[in-house]
Amino acid sequence: MAETADAVVIGGGIHGTNIAFHLARRGVKKVVLLEKTAIASAASGKTGGLIGSHFGTEIKVRLGVKALETWLNFSEVYGTKASPYDRCGRVWLVPEADVAAMRGIVEMQREFGSSARMLSPEELREIVPQIALDDVAGIAYEPDAGVADGFAATNAVAEAARRLGAEIRVGIAARAIAVSSGRVVGVQTDAGEISAPLVFNAANAWAPQLLKPLGVQVPVEPARAQIALFRRPADYGPRPPGIADFVQANYVRDHPGEILFVGGMDPLQEQHVPDPDTYPETADWDVVQSHRDHMWRRFPVMRRSVFRGGYSGIYDMSPDLHPVIDRVPGAEGLFVNCGYSGDGFKYAPIVGQLLVEWALDGRPSLDLSELRLNRFEQGALISGRYKYSASGWYR
Ligand SMILES: Cc1cc2nc3c(=O)[nH]c(=O)nc-3n(C[C@H](O)[C@H](O)[C@H](O)COP(=O)(O)OP(=O)(O)OC[C@H]3O[C@@H](n4cnc5c(N)ncnc54)[C@H](O)[C@@H]3O)c2cc1C
Incomplete structure (x- = not known):
């Protein structure tokens, strides 16, 4: 039976x-x-584990804001001693063409209860003095957002x-x-x-x-997303918040072991694969180089970083x-x-x-x-x- x-x-x-x-x-x-x-x-x-609510659609913002309440109180909700959630803050960077959209998103986030706000370059440099912002026209910041070890x-x-x-x-x-x-x-x-x-x-x-x-x-359908890991030099400076960089279409987050974790920001650029059970789980060198070059541009001090490997995971892509x-x-x-x-x-x-x-x-x-x-x-x-x-x- x-x-x-x-x-x-x-x-x-x-x-x-x-x-x-x-x-x-x-x-x-x-x-x-x-x-x-x-x-x-x-x-x-394998996730980047970036948590926050900065999205262009109301449904993602609402879900992101509600979910963050639990991430912030992980230990109480799940009854654990330690929390895997790191409230390191999140930053979004855009070029001139996207500044109006960014202001709209921040307004929408705030409407649904997020702590998000716009930042000036000077304010961001107080948090991460080592960041280069010459090509950045708009900065959004969500202090309660952060990252978690998936x-x-x-x-x-x-x-x-x-x-x-x-x-x-x-x-x-x-x-x-x-x-x-x-x-x-x-x-x-x-x-x-x-x-x-x-x-x-x-x-x-x-x-x-x-x-x-x-x-x-x-x-x-499955798509293969690739990330790369780089050991920070000793004089890197303060740990960065999670950064979504829409100028270069990639993201960077702090990772245990003094490492920066770098991935691509546009899911449509990831490679479709026929089968989620068999795909190359390593990262391709051309993708690693592209992630590295973007990271170097945003954090010039990372030119002295050490490549520590990369891997691929699967996105579940909907139309x-x-x-x-x-x-x-x-x-x-x-x-x-x-x-x-x-x-x-x-x-x-x-x-x-x-x-x-x-x-x-x-x-x-x-x-x-x-x-x-x-x-x-x-x-x-x-x-x-x-x-x-x-x-x-x-x-
Ligand atoms: C490289 C990478 C970076 C990412 N970065 C972020 C990020 O920064 N922020 C963010 O919010 N999201 C991110 N994502 C997306 C996020 O990780 C996923 O959306 C999320 O983890 C999916 O969780 P899940 O439980 O739906 O699926 P999964 O974690 O894929 O779990 C599905 C499980 O189902 C099991 N399974 C499948 N078929 C069967 C079966 N027939 N019987 C039993 N078990 C089965 C599988 O073995 C698997 O363990 C990222 C994803 C990747 C790959």
């Missing part, structure tokens, strides 16, 4: 672990999380879910989602069947392939660079959460909470209808209220 559970979560990344945590926190008795490889083995373990955070959330009674099963893959008479009835796994009235597909780049056999198309967070049509009790297109780490605490509200209370406390699955076939792609010239996120 099949095992039974009250809810099954597929995927042990930051999203799946948060869903399991919120289910257990709300008192759902038997919650089973299935992770095929290891907790945080995919995007969540691997540590995801494992901490998984552990918090486990403490509340959720079963975290690592090394067990979901093979198929079972649906009968318009309702989800369970999941077939490597280790047998689990009957459950609630199933959450948080398998990120793998999510579409689990829904395809049900006749549900999710237009989310409008916004996630799909929805009930799956024709399968009552089945939810999908994927397609973040390279910026989904930060939202996980609030999205987990909202999905669980939706499943248990009938609707989430923040309207997610814009992120519905059928927006693609309806031609209702999400478009930013404010747009930046140098990033797909803002086009």
Whole structure:
């Protein structure tokens, strides 16, 4: 006879672990999380971990602001001794052409409760005196924003879910989602069947392939994002906040071990790959050089840095660079959460909470209808209220 559970979560990344945590926190008795490889083995373990709310669309700003409340109180919310969240602040840099859009975004952030504000070059140099700003015309700053170690955070959330009674099963893959008479009835796994009235597909780049056999198309495709790591010289100066540089279309953050972590800012420039299970996990030298040259320009002192390696991870790209967070049509009790297109780490605490509200209370406390699955076939792609010239996120 099949095992039974009250809810099954597929995927042990930051999203799946948060869903399991919120289910257990709300008192759902038997919650089973299935992770095929290891907790945080995919995007969540490789993420830049930049957290904040500076985006061109209202939905991302609202989710970013709400999620930040949890990141700031990580230890209390998840009951951990230490927090993986580093409130180092975030800075966004734009060229002249994007200054008006930046002011609009900052206003929108503030409208939804963010501490964001515009900074003058002099004010930014008080925080990071070693930064070169000759090509920068606009600076936004969000002091409460910051960075988190993705691997540590995801494992901490998984552990918090486990403490509340959720079963975290690592090394067990979901093979198929079972649906009968318009309702989800369970999941077939490597280790047998689990009957459950609630199933959450948080398998990120793998999510579409689990829904395809049900006749549900999710237009989310994997892309390979590359990052590079550089050891800072001894006289580098103060640790920088997380910097999103739209002049050069790349980002820089502080990383443990006196290292700067550098990645690309435009998800549309990342390389599409056919299969999220087999892609080169290293970084290509031409990409490393491009990241290095951008970093050198912004931080001339980094010309004396030491290259310490690079790697690639997978983005789950959707056609409008916004996630799909929805009930799956024709399968009552089945939810999908994927397609973040390279910026989904930060939202996980609030999205987990909202999905669980939706499943248990009938609707989430923040309207997610814009992120519905059928927006693609309806031609209702999400478009930013404010747009930046140098990033797909803002086009
Ligand atoms: C290089 C890089 C930098 C990034 N930088 C940032 C950033 O600075 N800020 C930000 O907010 N976001 C960033 N992102 C995006 C962010 O990391 C992701 O959106 C987020 O981690 C996705 O979390 P997830 O839980 O949805 O997916 P994942 O972490 O990918 O987890 C999905 C899990 O599902 C498992 N799985 C798949 N299929 C099955 C199955 N059939 N059965 C069981 N388990 C299965 C996988 O093994 C995997 O562990 C970055 C991503 C990358 C790759």
